[in-house]
Amino acid sequence: MTVPPRRASLQTSFRVISARGRSRPVLAIVLALAVIVPLALIGSIILMTPLPSFLLGGRSAEDCAQAGTIATGASETARTDIPAEYLELYTKVGKQTGVQWNVLAAIGKRETDHGRSKLPGVSSGTNYAGAAGPMQFLISTWGGQAKIKVASGINGYASDGDGDGYGDVYNPADAILGAAKMLKRNGAPDDLRRAIFVYNRATWYVDQVLEIAERYAVTGDIGLPPEADPACDTNYVAAASDEVVQKILEYALDQRGKPYRWGGTGPDAFDCSGIIYMAYRNAGLSIPRTTFEQWPFGVRVQQGSERPGDLVFFNAGPGTSVDRPGHVGLVVAPGKMVEARCTRCGPIKVTTYGDRPNIVGFTRPLENDQVQAQLRHDLT
The missing domain is CATH 1.10.530 (Lysozyme)
Structure with missing residues (x-):
């Protein structure tokens, strides 16, 4: 413009x-x-009235x-x-x-x-x-x-x-x-x-x-979607029926608000594939570290069939193509993903992907043979 x-x-x-x-x-x-x-804290104790959510470090539903x-x-x-x-x-x-x-x-x-x-x-x-x-x-x-x-x-x-x-x-x-x-x-x-x-x-x-x-704005604020606010409980974890997926989502969602850093795997900052790598480690599972390695690792899933714990890939970033996607997010709900996008893109947060350009495809690392073997080993 x-x-x-x-x-x-x-x-x-x-x-x-x-x-x-x-x-x-x-x-x-x-x-x-x-x-x-x-x-305010003292007064609330005396009056036995609930504190506002922002004083408790969170926001009510x-x-x-x-x-x-x-x-x-x-x-x-x-x-x-x-x-x-x-x-x-x-x-x-x-x-x-x-x-x-x-x-x-x-x-x-x-x-x-x-x-x-x-x-x-x-x-x-x-x-x-x-x-x-x-x-x-x-x-x-x-x-x-x-x-x-x-x-x-x-x-x-x-x-x-x-x-x-x-x-x-x-x-x-x-x-x-x-x-x-x-x-x-x-x-x-x-x-x-x-x-x-x-x-x-x-x-x-x-x-x-x-x-x-x-x-x-009458509030003096820009306004953000609730899911972009790390203090908002959007029940993504509770909605996942699988305990392994819950552990993956729990870790990834806990990183909301932290900055993007290329090559970062925490605990203070992450890049797009680093947060996913660490989220799977939180569930006791080992997957490849980089986006380029993660793309061929999981089993391909048709768009519309993806579910929490799956990965969504984009043709974005230097040296990438439709056969070599350079950006990845972790699906947390239909149309929603956790992503660490870029240095200028703001902190890690939940974003929408349905209308984003350059989606290459979806994969399910949990159905990779190596991951399946790890899950069977954990059960024995």
Whole structure:
């Protein structure tokens, strides 16, 4: 995506705060909590009332269910700054796709001030880089022309958000839906930094979009899926009927929140195959260490037949191909996997894989002859 020059409206609506500027409020909050939290604990003991889940180091099922991928409300800043038509569209598309509405809104703000910019390419034509519409798609990325009939097999992000059968890059309903699809294809709602970076390849752009998104949410938070929160109990382990699979999932899920590190096998950081290797070791099983070795090791499984404990492989990373996948995740539930993705992709977490590109296939290491022999030995 292309970035229009900064406009006065953007500067007056959103003040960029430096890290140094944030330090004093953050320090004050930390010091305040140091006093408040112990008092809250004492008060709770005296009153014999349950403590809030965040003080207990976890989140209740109700809290996690309410978190979701969609911010529950727009802040006063959002309601004041976003035109009503656009706010309705951002919210609708967010619910439809699972991409945070406030992230979509932040991109719309940063790109064209929600379609209000008078710069070339917003309401007609293209800008100097060939981008068009309120969400600033390259025409080639959209589908080859500004308005195109949406049909199966279309090569691009052209989307029909208003039900007229056409994807019009200048129509906000179509453009916002197309932006959501692009973000989701590249990691949203879990891996927002990567998804936004692919949208416009600049780290400063990612930072600005996320800051605007925080200001637009009534909670002041970006919003994450509950399964991406290591404090949320999503019952993946309990749902696995096999005790061996439970041990594998238990280890992998316990690593949520830890960073990615190439070649890492813990305990502080892991790479994609390292966390799987160690999860199987936790169940007393030995499998190959690297993705390249893990791919031919397990028995192939058809997509749709995978189950917890299986591996899902992707044609991603340097030196990889459809016959040599370079990325792997551990299936924890239908459509869900634990993955350590990359240094810039955020911490280890549960993500979705059903709509991810470049899936090479699925394997079941538990049905490998060597693993079967290990399981039989454990039973004797």
